[in-house]
Amino acid sequence: MPELPEVDSVKTSLNELISGKTIESVTVRYAPMIEGTPAAFQNALRGKTIESFSRRGKYLLWHLGNKTLVSHLRMEGKYYLKDAGAPMDAHEHVAFVFEDGKALHYHDVRKFGTFALRDHAEVYTTPPLDKLGPEPLSDAFTPETLRTWLKGERAIKTVLLDQRTVAGIGNIYADEILFCAGIHPKTKARRIQDADKLARCIKDILQKAVHDGGASIRSYKNTLGVSGRFQLHLSVHTKEGEPCCFCRSAIVKTKVGGRGTYYCPRCQKH
DNA sequence: CCCACTGTTTTAGG
DNA sequence: GCCTAAAACAGTGG
Numbered sequence: 683m684p685e686l687p688e689v690d691s692v693k694t695s696l697n698e699l700i701s702g703k704t705i706e707s708v709t710v711r712y713a714p715m716i717e718g719t720p721a722a723f724q725n726a727l728r729g730k731t732i733e734s735f736s737r738r739g740k741y742l743l744w745h746l747g748n749k750t751l752v753s754h755l756r757m758e759g760k761y762y763l764k765d766a767g768a769p770m771d772a773h774e775h776v777a778f779v780f781e782d783g784k785a786l787h788y789h790d791v792r793k794f795g796t797f798a799l800r801d802h803a804e805v806y807t808t809p810p811l812d813k814l815g816p817e818p819l820s821d822a823f824t825p826e827t828l829r830t831w832l833k834g835e836r837a838i839k840t841v842l843l844d845q846r847t848v849a850g851i852g853n854i855y856a857d858e859i860l861f862c863a864g865i866h867p868k869t870k871a872r873r874i875q876d877a878d879k880l881a882r883c884i885k886d887i888l889q890k891a892v893h894d895g896g897a898s899i900r901s902y903k904n905t906l907g908v909s910g911r912f913q914l915h916l917s918v919h920t921k922e923g924e925p926c927c928f929c930r931s932a933i934v935k936t937k938v939g940g941r942g943t944y945y946c947p948r949c950q951k952h
Numbered sequence: 953c954c955c956a957c958t959g960t961t962t963t964a965g966g
Numbered sequence: 967g968c969c970t971a972a973a974a975c976a977g978t979g980g
Contacts, residue, residue, distance in 0.1 A: 684959050756960045792975045794960065836968070852959055900958070940970070
């Protein structure tokens, strides 16, 4: 459940349920997910108290005083609140056990997720967060900052998926944003005229999705049993063959930058 | 069974 | 610099 609105929902749930807990121990069953050695990871986390969780782009940050744990859920990462001592399910690869008898299990069928521990002082100036573009829902993101990327021959969808342009847009929201803006996903970046409108659609779509708690498509429930509702408001993504809500044309599925891409052939022009 | 596809990111090669 | 394909991995659907 990786894009900005979904990670934001995870962050909110974890702040309500996990903040303030102290880590007693960490179990690592699949080491490649962890940057560095599991032993160093476990030793550094033991005894740390979780101040809060935050989000940067699609990354979830655990604030642990002088250390920050940077977690990326990639395609299918999820967190589940369990009791300490609960067995780890087949697809749970890391378990954080707390002193109060609870535990947080990281579940990831495809094992693509990553964990990296950083000194808090360096978390934003070292990989993976150092090259991220502005937060789309903050004042740091403006039509002017967007305009600096509206150059060259790249497809506009590719530009939106580039995390340096703006942080947090993934495949679902790129499609929805371009529908909102009336822009064909294959339009060359340098041909985009109305940066104001595109920037506004980025903010509008993401804001509404955050408000809805993200989208749950092809996955049952979000982390900690919280379900998103934004999938009910999708206009084009996963809607191949269905009539456009605006003009009734059949939604088309194509491929842009190797990613499945949905658009309305009538409402979205080059 | 085989192939394509899946909410990501990074890397290699042309 | 840009594009594609592939890689990490597992499950699903045609």
